Amino acid sequence: MNKVKSNKANLLKIRIVGDKTLRMEAQAVTEFDQELRDFIDDLTYTMYETDGVGLAAPQVGVSKRIFVVDFYWAEDGAVKKPRVFINPEIVFSDGKITHEEGCLSVPEVYEKVTRDSHIKIKAQDIYGNPIEEEFKEFPAVVFQHEFDHLKGILFIDHLTKMKYLLHKHKINQYLKRTNANGENIQN
Numbered sequence: 481m482n483k484v485k486s487n488k489a490n491l492l493k494i495r496i497v498g499d500k501t502l503r504m505e506a507q508a509v510t511e512f513d514q515e516l517r518d519f520i521d522d523l524t525y526t527m528y529e530t531d532g533v534g535l536a537a538p539q540v541g542v543s544k545r546i547f548v549v550d551f552y553w554a555e556d557g558a559v560k561k562p563r564v565f566i567n568p569e570i571v572f573s574d575g576k577i578t579h580e581e582g583c584l585s586v587p588e589v590y591e592k593v594t595r596d597s598h599i600k601i602k603a604q605d606i607y608g609n610p611i612e613e614e615f616k617e618f619p620a621v622v623f624q625h626e627f628d629h630l631k632g633i634l635f636i637d638h639l640t641k642m643k644y645l646l647h648k649h650k651i652n653q654y655l656k657r658t659n660a661n662g663e664n665i666q667n
């Protein structure tokens with residue numbers, strides 16, 4: 481992704497589970513304009529500031545089909561290689577991988593989730609140009625996690641009922657403690 485804006489990016493507020501935008505189906509992006517690029521700069525900046533490897537637009541309250549990722553920046557001596565995917569689709573998937581996941585929108589919960597280990601995707605870049613790519617293993621996991629956000633799905637939805645209930649209790653205690661949304665999660 482090329483930076484096209486010179487002024488400073490803004491830190492966006494991360495929405496926490498219980499927030500309605502996290503559960504909405506995100507809308508396709510149709511305008512590839514400066515406003516979009518400014519938003520993506522802010523989204524990318526926020527991902528790094530919050531130590532994320534991925535951040536989807538609904539997580540900052542914007543219900544659009546956009547996410548940013550940087551798979552290895554934390555391990556790569558902090559060499560940043562941000563990627564943005566707009567209007568993404570998964571067109572092929574194969575294999576299984578189980579990996580521990582966490583989410584900036586689901587504080588203090590880390591659990592193993594099984595996903596497809598090999599995916600082929602289509603998306604658009606910040607100018608609307610088509611992207612086609614393949615991801616395997618960890619990048620495939622991250623892509624699917626972020627892709628889920630665009631459908632209103634959180635990684636805890638993939639857990640067994642028993643594990644979910646355990647974490648729901650923890651999450652509600654967190655929400656009570658921080659008053660993140662002013663309400664508990666209901667289901």
Ligand SMILES: [Zn+2]
Nearest residue numbers: 582583584585
């Ligand atoms: Zn997430």
